[in-house]
Amino acid sequence: MKAPRGLDKPLFQKLVAGEWIDRHQNLLIIGPTGVCKSWIACALGHKACRDNRSVLCQRLPRLFEALALARGDGRWLGCR
Template sequence: MLKHPTLDLLGQLGLAGMAKAFAEMESNDDAASLSHAEWLALLLDHEATYRNDRRLALRLRHAKLRHRAVPEDVDYRTRRSLDRRLFETLLAGEWISRHENLAIIGPTGIGKSWLACAIGHKACRDNRFVLYTRLPRLIDELTLAKGDGRIAARMKSLAK
């Protein structure tokens, strides 16, 4: 089989996940026992996973989350008295679809920012775009945008 031209063509077509999987499967002796349909299914699965991972990485980078928090790491026994059912409802993200707001309030040092980042991370995994910012920074940014005439564009950007 023509290995290099196939890899080159996959690269030209923008199928980097398939190209990587093709190279891995070509060197794997167990892959020789697979049918053509199984081979193709594995290549397509690798490409889909590769693209989903890249989209998630892009959304997380644009979200500018302050902490590397994920919902699976939330400890419900800490002194913040977090209601598990409420937090799981927030993680489901239906409030986002209804265009509702969320304010996480409480005393200093109990993990409000960390929880917000965990919710943001879950939203990114759910194929939503997220922007993490603290309120004082947002107010300063909007004040500057108003001063130099960019307020309409910035508000439109935030609405997305």
């Protein structure tokens, strides 16, 4: 039996198309434990790689650490 996760299938299909990547937009996946955030991120990342797009996946603490370091050494403006 599968747990109901409330996944918006039309939205997921739109994300899979990857136009948001071409527009240089970011994706932040949030939600409670067990709603397949990691699975969704990996699926989108793998599809993007198959489409010859660059992918960077980071957990939030690591992202905050990288942004803090960038701010500290002057690379902040390049982190968009």
